[in-house]
Amino acid sequence: MAYKLWYWPAIQGRGEFVRLALEAAGIEYEDCARGKDGEERLLAxxxxxxxxxxFAPPYLExxxxxxxxxxxxxxxxxxRHGLVPKAAADRYxxxxxxxxxxxxxxEVHNVHHPVDMRAYYHDQKPEAGRAAKQFRDGRMPKFxxxxxxxxxxxxxxxxxxxxxxxADTSLFQIVEGLRYMFPRRMAAIEGDYPGLIRLHDQVAQLPGIQAYLKSDRRLAFNREGIFRHYPELDGE
Amino acid sequence: MAYKLWYWPAIQGRGEFVRLALEAAGIEYEDCARGKDGEERLLAxxxxxxxxxxFAPPYLExxxxxxxxxxxxxxxxxxRHGLVPKAAADRYxxxxxxxxxxxxxxEVHNVHHPVDMRAYYHDQKPEAGRAAKQFRDGRMPKFxxxxxxxxxxxxxxxxxxxxxxxADTSLFQIVEGLRYMFPRRMAAIEGDYPGLIRLHDQVAQLPGIQAYLKSDRRLAFNREGIFRHYPELDGE
Structure with a gap:
């Protein structure tokens, strides 16, 4: 097996951007921390x-x-695998x-952990509420x-x-994540971004991604990852 | 002039990491938004x-x-300029x-703007106090x-x-910035990082950096940039 990917075993998180590119390209990899005692093995x-x-997972060996x-x-x-054109203008x-x-x-992570990364969300709920509002109203449409x-x-x-x-597979994940985290807000505004939604749908149709999304390698979103659905952060 | 650099005219900010590499290497550039009406010209x-x-400054043309x-x-x-070795292991x-x-x-920016990037620091002081504490105690020594x-x-x-x-010139700027923003905290802990401080001092001695730091091209730190000194965020 050519690549070993190490990432937290129970979340999509940042590792998902790597998985999506590998899966879309049909590149073999071992997701090393999945399975029994994965977190302990990753920490070790x-x-x-x-x-x-x-500094932190994910890392690729x-x-x-x-x-x-x-x-x-x-x-x-x-x-290495030609996932971007070689021309400098395109690569950069x-x-x-x-x-x-x-x-x-x-910034998405900062919405639910604005003042203390090491504390729980429920220990910073009022601050998260304010961070979520500015994210939904300002930063989300800007990005x-x-x-x-x-x-x-x-x-x-x-x-x-x-x-x-x-970058296309990464934008797919951004749409997926924001739909999970902010379903009401995304439903209200995603019509303003028809190109991005079309891109999302095209990525979902890539053969490697189609197979991946149906497999048990694709974890479901949950409240331990980067994109977290808390209804109270999804606005009025 | 080969390069045009565009960045906010009155702060070191993120642009400083680019300036330091250019200055250390002796690469000519025009800092386009410095001087009269710089911010208006940058926005235009x-x-x-x-x-x-x-998406945002800085950008290089x-x-x-x-x-x-x-x-x-x-x-x-x-x-382009050989500022890193060509070997893949070194480049990545x-x-x-x-x-x-x-x-x-x-994360440094988040310390003084934890819940609203568009609002002023004084509109989020209690939240910033909490964010600063976790940064000083946890994240700063970790990084x-x-x-x-x-x-x-x-x-x-x-x-x-x-x-x-x-990356060496960037670490120089991290030490500079943290000393400005958290003078008490840095004085207390920087003895734990002798290699990093030695690196900082070596970068300061590079001929291009020596000349730059003495020039008026190097702006002073201030409370508009990324690293901001608010005594109340620097500990007990």
């Missing part, structure tokens, strides 16, 4: 790593290389979009509108002409 | 960009390419560290300890043997 693996070690940070993993997979553009996805994901414009900048069906890239 | 430039546009996102800009400069490692710097910078270990993983004086990279 992390603790044993010295030298060029990850191959041929003696260990790469952490979602965007860095995707950059590596993109380069797709990576730029992925880094904007990274920013959005951090979605930006990605809609990025799609409109390309004449074809994807972010880059004629082919999916890792 | 942003508004006029269609197609592959930035060269040869018809426009690259946004600090880590993407540094990746590009690293590849240095980028991974830069992405961890990105995460840290987002600094991680970077210390990353340095210790290399036998030489830099993150990579024998030469500075853009």
């Amino acid at each position: 693996d992390m603790a044993a790593r010295l030298g060029r070690a990850p 191959t041929d003696g290389l260990v790469i952490a940070q979602v965007a860095d993993i995707l950059l590596y997979l993109g380069d 553009w797709i990576h730029q979009l992925q880094l904007t996805v990274t920013d959005l994901v951090a 979605l509108g930006y990605f809609e414009d990025a799609l409109a900048a390309n004449p074809g069906d994807w972010l880059i002409d004629g082919r999916w890239t890792y | 430039d942003m508004a006029a960009r269609l197609g592959r546009a930035p 060269t040869d018809g390419l426009v690259i946004a996102q600090v880590a993407d800009i540094l990746l590009y400069l690293g590849d 490692w240095i980028h991974q560290l830069q992405l961890t710097v990105t995460d840290l910078v987002a 600094l300890g991680y970077f210390e270990d990353a340095l210790a993983a290399n036998p030489g004086d830099w993150l990579i043997d024998g030469r500075w990279t853009y």
